[in-house]
Amino acid sequence: MMKKDLATSIGVAILGILISYFVCNLFIGPIEDVSFNTISSNLDNTLVNPDVEVFNYKAINPTVEVYVGDDCTLYNEVGQCVDNQGGE
Secondary structure, three states, X not given: OHHHHHHHHHHHHHHHHXXXXXXXXXXXXXXXXXXXXXXXXXXXOOOOOOXXXXXXXXXXXXXXXXXXXXXXXXXXXXXXXXXXXXXX
């Protein structure tokens, strides 16, 4: 009786695998038919100097300091407030 149950379980598992394979191929389709669009880009290896308006070379974190809600009226070439710092 035990061997008959084991054979029936293996048969049902194989039948389930075959049915799921054909159902997946019906909805998804074969993998070979899938295509992808790619983006081509032109890159070069030249190095350019950073823009002084974007890159603050004097700072520890070399990005432009941004003042929000500041009463500053005079800024230098890298966007730092000159009024509140006593001039630079």
